[in-house]
Amino acid sequence: MRKVREVLRLRFEVGCSQREIQASTGLSKGSVGDYLKRAAACGLTWPEARSMTDAEVEARLFRLVGRNEPLLRAPIDFQWVHTELRKPGVTLQLLCAEYQHAVIERADGSRPYQYSQFCDLYNAWQKTLALSMRQVHRAGEKLFVDYSGKKPCIVDPESGEVTVVELFVAVLGASNYTYAEASRSQKKADFIASTMRALEYIGGVPEVIVPDQLRSAVSGPDRYDPEIKYPSCQPRRDSVEQAA
Known part of the structure; x- marks a missing residue:
């Protein structure tokens, strides 16, 4: 019916x-x-x-x-989708493929949604969630730096040797302007060098550089008052205006 x-x-x-x-x-x-x-x-x-x-x-x-x-459409567990998306490397496309495979394996006469409908329905469901606090960033105010939880690899084209590396990411809060690079490690020298190249790339210095609780920048992790290894320097006014 x-x-x-x-x-x-x-x-x-x-x-x-x-x-x-x-x-x-x-x-x-x-x-x-x-x-x-x-x-x-x-x-x-x-x-x-x-x-x-x-x-x-x-x-x-x-x-x-x-x-x-x-045929009836197989329902989507939106809470499962929402929870899985928080994991590193998980995308809606990957979750849709898993959902479609599960429906086919179940063989109960229902058919799965396609990717575009899967995304539309999830986005509609997401709007019903409780509102969260919105953060407003001023241009040039903050640069967020961290290492990705998913490590990429570099493959030597001659020997075929695979080397696991770190992925450094820096993002300006207001514009989401992003800089990323691979580095050998998260050690102090690599972290400082990556940060310097990020500042050169964006063409300026923000008022504040905000690290997550990575070991290269935070010596005393704390939810409210972490101990930062490297105190920030006061930037020039013209540098702040450029870092938008």
Whole structure:
């Protein structure tokens, strides 16, 4: 049985958008739009459909009732997606592939969403979460530096030797302007050299350089008052204006 009556209820009684109806019913974007178009074409309003059964609503909108029924879409565990995205190297594309594989392996007659619908539904679900504090950065104020949790490798083209390296990343808070480079280690000399090259790359010096609690820059980790190894220097005013 199609969920036509539920689609009409959510749209005209609750006032949901098509994306919200998709997330609630598990129907595809095309199916939701098709049901609404069919209802408009035959002049079926929600006050009229409210007093009808699902079968009566379906018979009003479809000539061949019960035939060519579309397969139900397998629901997405959005909380699982949200939790997995916090892990290093995990992307929506990877999680969608895992979800699709699990649906196929389950073989219960349902079919998975494709990648674009998977992303749209997750983004719609994410908007229902509680709001978090928004941080506002002034241009040139802060440069955030850290090492990536996922280490890349360098392969010697002649010998084939694989060397694991660190990935240094620096990002300006206001513009998200990013500098990244591979280095041999996270030791003090490598960290300072990478930071210097990052400042040369962005063409200026911010008011504050903010490290995460990496060992190269923080000697005493603390949630509220970490002990920084290298006190920041006062930059020139013209350098701050350039680091946007």
